[in-house]
Amino acid sequence: MVVGNIILRLRGSLEFKCQLDSTDVPHVQKVISRTFEALGSQVKAESLVLSLSSSPVFLWPNKGGHATAGEISPNRPCKDLQQLIQTDDQESSRKKSAKKDKNNPTAGIINLTLMTEVTEPGVLSAPTLLRGSKKHHLLQTTLPMDCVVSVLSSESISVVCGTLVGALCSQLGDMEKVALRHMKGTALLIPQPFHFLLPAPVGLVTVVYPAGVPDSQLETQRKELHSLFELPDDRPYLRRANALHFPDEPYKDGYLRNPHVHLNHPALENGKPYLVQGVYSYHHYMQDRVDDNGWGCAYRSLQTICSWFQQQGYVERAVPSHKEIQQALVEVGDKQGSFLGSRQWIGSIEVAAVLDQLLGVTSKIMFVSQGSELASKGRELANHFLSEGTPIMIGGGVLAHTILGVAWSETTGQIRYLILDPHYTGAEDLQVITDKGWCGWKGPEFWDQNAYYNLCLPQRPKTI
């Protein structure tokens, strides 16, 4: 993200309503296009108002950025808008945002909502009533507008307003293309915008996908975009699950995401950290009302890995429960029927089998005969995180853990392991989890030096 930039996000609903006199395709397409054109005019009308969330400020972007609050004039830099946003707890949010800024480039977003002024003088005469008697199909829906722009914080409000209106218009254009492309008869699939944070220099892009069409059927569209943005063609960037998660929208499922980003990484001489790429959820003992204390650690590590594949867009399947995991193992013949409902442990081999059965993911298995050998696996582990970037499940002795990264020095051989511990039984308290080391960096002494270990290294499928 560019430093010195502010992100503004404009959301709202636009009413899409059109009358189809006939259902033949050229007519339908013409009417749909005309309706989008009319919405474009609506968005450029003087009656358009943007409401600055959590503040009493309203802006009229098509009136030069005129605002309600007296102290905001259209020539002021848009960063002044941030000062007017009222947060519940000013103190703590400032502290949090300072820390967030270094890790999350979308902190400090200005949210705006679409509104219209019904009292804006336009048509000046008394009302009339027109009765139309033509038979027609009435198509009606609301379009979920969601535009994000990144502007210099010194840019004036009037210019930023113009940029936002421009973004709305171009989003309407994208929506029209998607609507027409996927339309069948009179069934109009609702176009939905998704935001993606692509690697530099591309940055923030918004893509519109038709509702109800699964990612698997949108490969052509993604291929076009991958080539447009010059993205590698072997890993997903633009699946719906890859959509950018804004910091002000809490995850509804309650799991913590990427607790490791809040840690300080060890500084090794001539060494650097090699970490998991993307987003995973922290799964551990006692979650989902399952009391698996003492036996479920490998299951939880497997869940963490599944959550990674889901959130990177490789699978649409939800994270499997203990039951589903056991069922899968019975199905592949790895376990007998009596396994179901039991509290039997599983190991790396079983984890790999389940990943294959339920997610279609293959894994490499690494075996060390003694825990002390792990200290020499720096290069291999680093390479894994560089090329695959998936979380690793490690089982040995009587414990299972998840390795999220490794810090390794080629010259000194020093090594540290970033461990996510599934044995945690408490609540989703980030402070406790990071302070007490449930997610933390460990040294080679962490492993049982005499026990043998198996590691499951899941491989990314080569797909977009």
Added chain:
Amino acid sequence: MGRGYIVEDVVEKYLSNLSVPGASCVTGLLIGQSSSQRDFVVLAVRTPQKDTEGQGSPSVSRGAGNSLERLDVEWVTEHARQVSRMLPGGMSVIGVFLVTPPELSKEAQNTLRRLIFAVDKHISKGRLWSLTEEDVTEKVTLHICSKTRKVVCRTYDVRDPKSSAKPADWKYQSGVCTSWPLLTCSVGLNLVFPVLEMHVLPQDMEKCMKEGLQTWAKQIEDGLCLINGDAMPGEVELLGGQKKNAKAVQQTFRAQILIPMAEPQSERRLTASVKVCSGSLTLKGMVQCRAYLHSNKPRAKHATEVIKRDVINTVSSRVEMFLEDLLMEGEDKGSVGVQQVLPRRVFAPVPGMSLCVCDYMFPDECVSDVSDRLKEMLDWETPEDSIDTSQEAVPEAPTIDLKNTVVQKNLKAKSTLDARPKTPSEDPTEAHKSHKTYYAGVAMAAAIALLATGTSLIYLSD
């Protein structure tokens, strides 16, 4: 502790000047505003004559016997409903009065009770906005003895059918409403209601419009209101700056109403909804809105409430009137596909006060009709030149939807197109183009130019 009614001096004058011949009774309405602390009455209007012959209140038939029993409650309530339509926001019918000879004074209370409940029920019919917790539901009844001129003032809570009379204070004062703040705004409408089954019967149209207007009214009710360009928190006092004994001056406030452009989908829909319709109703144009607040520490939230209610009332009143007219005149088949002008709002000053009332003028009416109506409904003379008809402009001649086959037939039957009453003018304002059609498809009629700023039409096909 009962309510206290502060009443304009002119009301006292009016009531004492009422001619009440012999043993007859006179009914009438009390108009004003109620706030949580205090109530204000600014007008009293007798129930008008049912027929032009005879004296006394026509709501009572002449002859001996107990005239109270023959009171035409329906007539009183209908008068109340018509008068309500003439009141801008903030003002409403808050009570009834009854003048009786002394021997009927005892029964008068019962009659007043019947009247006030019936009046409130009738004027609340068809209301598109809802009362809130803060609305005052106490209405006042005033009994005046025709001989002694003694006044008995009681209130009833019209929300509770079993409520009993509570005593209230009735105090006359001058200049009650001279400093009542005025709120104004003009609201643009562009509403399209689908008609699932197209009949031309007014009842079907009414149902369709009612449903559509209900949704629109909810949007207005839930919308945000800015006062003089400011989004004030509800508790802020509107007249905060004024000193207590400062010269009473009426302030005008400009209201702006903001609503979300559309309501987000509530269900998890994947496709647009498709309805097969046999027609549509399009309501387009601009309505002028006015509302008054009282001067007893009014707050921003009251201001937003009264102006929003006026917006909703003015639209629903005109539509009601239009449909009532249609019902009376009978259905004109040729009017389908033709844009019809709804009655437009005109304002008239209340004599001796800085308030206005309003009325609605049908396209074929003129100012003298309004003046006559004001005399009949509100019992006062209004010089024609004081009636302000300029607030809402007359739309240009209605254009014809040439695609409509019924209209085409009619046109073929007519010899020339000069049957149209006025010639449409050119489109004078380029600048307003952006405010016009929301539907970009505009068909060009062969010989008829499109309309000016007034009204935009929707053409439905290519």
